[in-house]
Amino acid sequence: MAKQYDVLFRLLLLGDSGVGKTCLLCRFTDNEFHPSHISTIGVDFKMKTLEIDGIKVRIQIWDTAGQERYQTITKQYYRRAQGIFLVYDITSERSFQHIMKWASDVDEVKLWSLNLSSRLFCF
């Protein structure tokens, strides 16, 4: 069977609960908007394939739960992401202030991952 895409990008959505991560994703992949808020449990994902300059680009977007209790699960997805969107609600200053915390969580995991690979490289 022919490959359905040429390149794959794994992206991640992060931010407080209720800022609209799932809605952003539904709008991007299905052009839909659902006004009800059903909190994501752990992680979920959707895919979309775009053709850019004749190259089929598959975008896999992981939608994470903003609730603190799922952070052990969601942090496991940081390392494999090639790009991370930090999402906040423009009507919530608090969710904007929390962006710093989300960014430092990402740095922590990504730096640890870099340290680990440099150690493996040394061996």
Ligand SMILES: Nc1nc2c(ncn2[C@@H]2O[C@H](COP(=O)(O)OP(=O)(O)OP(=O)(O)O)[C@@H](O)[C@H]2O)c(=O)[nH]1
């Ligand atoms: N007015 C307005 N409401 C929005 C917008 N985007 C999302 N919402 C509402 O915000 C609420 C939360 O949206 P979700 O996309 O479920 O939020 P989330 O960030 O995925 O939340 P968690 O899964 O709990 O992390 C829903 O009730 C949406 O209808 C927007 O652009 N405008």
